[in-house]
Amino acid sequence: MHLTIFSNIFRAKLVALLFLLCSPLVWAAQGNAENIQYPSMIMGLLGGLALFLYGMDKMSNALKSAAGSRLKTLLAKLTTNRVAGVLTGAGITATIQSSSVTTVLLIGFISAGLMSLAQATGVIMGANIGTTVTAQIVAFKITKAAYVMVAAGFLTQFIAKADQTKHYGNMLFGLGLIFLGMNVMSDAMSPLRDYQPFIDAMATMDNPLLAILLAALFTALVQSSSATTGIVIVLAGQGFISLESGIALAMGANIGTCVTALLAAIGKSREAKQTASIHVLFNIIGVMIWLPLISLLSDWSVALSPAYPQLTGVDRLGAELPRQIANANTLFNVLNTLVMLPFAGGFVWLAKKIVPRSKKPLSSEKPIITPKYLAKELLMTPDIAMDQAQLEIGRIGRRVCNMMNTLPPLTSKLASQPQRDAAIAALKQIDEIENQVDALHGHILFYLGRLRKEPLSHAQSQRQMALISMTDQLESIADLITNTLIPIMEKSLNADITISNKMRTTLDAMQEKVTHALLDCVNAIRRGDNKRAKQVLHAKRELNALLDKVLAHQAERLVEDDANRLQLFSIEMEWTESLKRVYTVTKRIAKLHLREKEA
Template sequence: MQQGLRQPRWLIFPALLLLSLPLLAADASDDIAFFSMSVGLLGGLAIFLFGMETMSDALKRVAGTKARNLLAKLTTNRFSGMLTGAGLTAVIQSSSVTTVLVVGFISAGLMSLPQAIGVIMGANIGTTMTAQIIAFKVTKAALGMVGVGFMMFFASKKENVQQYGNMIFGLGLIFLGMNLMSDAMAPLRSYEPFINLMAQMDNVLLAILIAAVFTALVQSSSATTGIVIVMAAQGFIPLETGIALSMGANIGTCVTAILAAIGKGREALQTSTVHVLFNVLGVVIWLPLISYLGQGSIAMSPAYPELDGVQRLAAEIPRQIANANTLFNVINTLIMLPFAGAFVWAVQKLIPPTPADKDAVTPITPKYINDDFLETPDIALEQTQLEVARLGRRVCRMLSQLPPLAPDAKTPAQLAKVRATFKEIEALEEEVDQLHVAILFHLGKLRRGPLSAEQSTRQITLVGMTDHLENIADLIINGLLPLSNKALNDQLSVSATMRQTLDTIQDMVNGLLLDCVNGIRRNDPDLARRAVEAKQELYTLLDAVLAHQALHLSDDQPNRLRVFRYEMEWGHILKNIYGMTNRIAKMQLQEG
């Protein structure tokens, strides 16, 4: 399992210890099976958290590319961004993942900060879906879901079916863990020291703090809210305490966004700050109004007047907490969404952009790829493809800026201009080399995690494309550029007919390479097909060069043999560049 978004696993154990503090504080001398209860509680919690992780991983893999497309296309304004964030988070069951994806897109320049605010606000609504599912008490189906999900995963060879099986399996584990925790805590209903201890949880500030710390450790507000509902189902906590705990979970989940922004640009840090401000401000607004929020959730939740005492509380409060959690996040979003511009202004004041140093020369860095995407391979591959196209555009610029063989430069100013162009091409080649290394390193890290057969094939294809583009850059910098430089220094001239033919070939190869790179960026097979189908036309032009050389080889002209050698080598290198372009295009067509 990859570690892209998660903190190291050992942090789960302090979280388990935090939850078991009420038991550890209890008097073990009383008539209660303290050890077996602790084992049941912690074991159930471990299964619950593992189920959350399994289900979330499966959903992310199923919704990978769709998630990226949704975020890229449906965030044109703050309202559509809010709906997109809510819908996406409801599907993948993790507001942390949605926020981390947004931070990654901000870093890649694919999304602006105002667009991101709506998505972040909507993510808080989407994450309440888990609490709603848990509150429906379908725990009796837990073992059935585990069995069905297990069979789907192991019996099917189709990747999608396996991931849906994993999703059902994880959901079953969630309910199974809830059952184990509920059974383990049942004796505590009549255990006086524990009841007295839980009475202290009426302090809403303490409840918010405990939930925030626990959520920061497990990095899942849904997990915290689920555990709160389990405790409420045993009648251990009143409604207002349950609401306060769910509010604390909203604050704790901000830690993931902060971690994701570390080492990124200022806009990524601003995005995570918006998440913190939004969640903390929401809690501050509702802190004195928890009782009203509780009354609203009671009004919209089913009642069980036929029950009394603890049984009634256990039946009613879980649904009330889930509804209060949804109500809290929906109202907060509706209140604050119109003030998205104010959030942008505030974070830009708190974290101003770094002033650009015009004299500083910084090495090129990847724009579209970062480790935040590694947990969703489909998105990581899409982003890497954009980075490969970015590398390819630099290779295209190298070829398009390259002067023709034996450039017509006589005056000192003309010579200086051509040599300045040579320097620009060398600088572009340095950037190509840096991006080449970064892309291959990123694809190598992606390979460490589990990939489907289709994802593995695509990863290999991207490695091949990256290598071919880098080889084309080498042909330009080590072949064409030295030839042009030698011809310039030797003041060689090429006949008008040959000049026209060579320039036509160079323009054609450059155009086909550009089509190929644009095909990578746009996922357009027609552009790739154009590069493949031009083979015969290009080879006809190259044959014309050879025929012309054969006819004029014996011409009595100064430096004729040297010019002949340069012309033939120039055409041969252009032919090799087209050959690699053709291979890249075929890779695209095979992938499609």
């Protein structure tokens, strides 16, 4: 069981206990409590809550694993069409039941320049609609099937061999735990139906502002608006709250869930903070619009929901209210989106005003490079986390390519002064880039190492190891440049040798070919382009032909009567062999990429 699950359940228990202390237990001293066993009631409530939240976590993780990288692919294909953004955001969030994961994905795409802030606004609005799916499922109250779901789900994931089938088993298992937790909570709270002090305490929920505040605080701590709405539906099923109170509590859950986005944006880029601020603005403005119209929402949800006139009193409330609250919650978020979608540009403008472009620091020192795509919130979605890690590996690759592009042709002491000065400046620049490569290399390995703590399928485990190997190989190329090619260049700059025009042409062609192969390899990783990866492998024949030319020319030069011919031979061969080693590692990375794609 993940540490995050323990953390969420603990927070939920703590908040539930505080809720009990601050409201229902206050009334314990106000009336006759002889018929209520508080210890067993509290244990039942907390135990049911733990089962409910763990079931949600289990179902959400299974959904994310089953959906895999298709979620990211779907987001990547978004156009500037806002309606398409809303539908995509709703679909993805309904699938993974985590608007925070959707928001983090958006931040990554915006930072990469693959999506505009205006585009992301539609997805954020759609994400709010997607989170209402759990409430709709819970409102059906198919609690009698809870044990069957738990048993069938456990059996499926226990005996299944295919990873996808195991994910579906976990989804069913988690859904069963959700309904089982609802059962336990309902049974624990049923004695309170006739307990007047509790009924009076719950009547305070008729104050919409208080209900919104309590739900927002609870959701902020539990970090799941779906969990809050589910618990509200459980209370409604017992007839403890009115429809208007349930709607207000659901509104508060929408505000509380913004805390997750704000936490995710701390220490991140300006775009990340702007995305989080759009999420907050959308939810708060939506609540402000509909708060005076709760009675209208109530009437609409009643009209859309089934009625049970054959029942009376609390039994009728328990049968009708859950569906009415779930429908009101969905209606609230859908109408919010319809009303505010035309003003998406205004949200973007306001977000940019709230989080403006920061002024450049006066210091001339360059800031330490930081990861751009490695969001810890995505670690529980391994496929997407590895996609993000691959984007970060692309950043390392671009810097290694810059090192090769910056590497000057082999230059000697006898070259012109401008050539020597340019070579020395280029070597210093390469050292600076290599420091960035080392920093990113450490961040990626740490991220992929943390990913190993999550339950990975065989295919995911193989991909994770391939990404680690790619990262290491790219860092090895950077080391080859700084620890081998640069020292050879420095030796050449201090040597009284003359490189012939014929040899220079061949060496320059070989260096250009290796650099181009490295660029193809990095682009293959960044774009998932198998064709470029195969081009890297096909470059071997041309490089071997160039190497043969070098060897032939060396054989000719060795017979010349030149005192420095052996030193020249040594430097040129070391340079050639080092370029060949760079290509060998590049080819290894290309093969890893092709193997990963074929898996």
